[in-house]
Amino acid sequence: MAEAVLSLNSLRKSFGALKATDNVSLDVHEGEIHALIGPNGAGKSTLIHQVAGSLSPDGGNIRFLGEDIGALTVAQRVRRGLGRTFQVSSVAPEFSALRNVMLSVQSTQGSSFRFFRPVMRDRALIDAAMEKLEAVDLSERANIPAAELSHGERRQLEMAMALALKPQLLLLDEPMAGMGPEGSRSLTQFLDALRHEVPILLVEHDMEAVFSLADRISVLVYGRVIASGSVEEIRSNPDVREAYLGEEE
Numbered sequence: 001m002a003e004a005v006l007s008l009n010s011l012r013k014s015f016g017a018l019k020a021t022d023n024v025s026l027d028v029h030e031g032e033i034h035a036l037i038g039p040n041g042a043g044k045s046t047l048i049h050q051v052a053g054s055l056s057p058d059g060g061n062i063r064f065l066g067e068d069i070g071a072l073t074v075a076q077r078v079r080r081g082l083g084r085t086f087q088v089s090s091v092a093p094e095f096s097a098l099r100n101v102m103l104s105v106q107s108t109q110g111s112s113f114r115f116f117r118p119v120m121r122d123r124a125l126i127d128a129a130m131e132k133l134e135a136v137d138l139s140e141r142a143n144i145p146a147a148e149l150s151h152g153e154r155r156q157l158e159m160a161m162a163l164a165l166k167p168q169l170l171l172l173d174e175p176m177a178g179m180g181p182e183g184s185r186s187l188t189q190f191l192d193a194l195r196h197e198v199p200i201l202l203v204e205h206d207m208e209a210v211f212s213l214a215d216r217i218s219v220l221v222y223g224r225v226i227a228s229g230s231v232e233e234i235r236s237n238p239d240v241r242e243a244y245l246g247e248e249e
């Protein structure tokens, strides 16, 4: 099997006596959605922050595209192709949706656009940004200031901005949160297709979405992975039912 796009090996992180990440190993391969689930406080966000680079692990390592990225900053990881829909791709509320995505596209272009005339540069940027807005079904709202978008539309915009950075992997921390049923359904469809372009590490509380999307699921409880496997394996695992799913049924 080809090397994983992302692999976490024996990752550890404590806050005082609390082991928020307790020897976690997991990986994400090309073409897959690996979902990370677990009760509140299990350590999902803490893990995502370590991968993104906003939190340093106490031990273990993180390999991304064959490279140990543990010493890299958040921005360096983004430039390597580690994408996400929070924090880094922060939306400028006064700018239109289009302008926000153009800024993301521009940040991947380096200095190459300087050699074009300004109008040409804008045309190319606009086309590239519109393509991303179309991908997330937001092109009709391209000229609306981000501040005037609905919650769901804003999440679509964040996704377009993340995709504009040409990620090799996407970290999604609760993308369904605050979406209505229709928004969740259309985002589920979108992610279903997106996995073939970019693999995804998905933290999500919406079990319907997780069970319909995940190729693999890892279950985190008190910082430890207590089970990892296919949707069916996780659904039928007695430890998982007791520790987690049972409380919802």
Ligand SMILES: Nc1ncnc2c1ncn2[C@@H]1O[C@H](COP(=O)(O)OP(=O)(O)OP(=O)(O)O)[C@@H](O)[C@H]1O
Residues within 6 Å of the ligand: 015, 018, 020, 038, 039, 040, 041, 042, 043, 044, 045, 046, 047
């Ligand atoms: N900066 C911090 N300092 C101290 N404790 C922290 C810090 N960040 C998280 N924790 C603790 O670490 C544990 C894991 O928290 P984390 O937010 O990663 O869980 P989670 O699985 O993402 O929860 P949720 O599903 O509610 O978002 C919790 O007990 C939390 O209180």
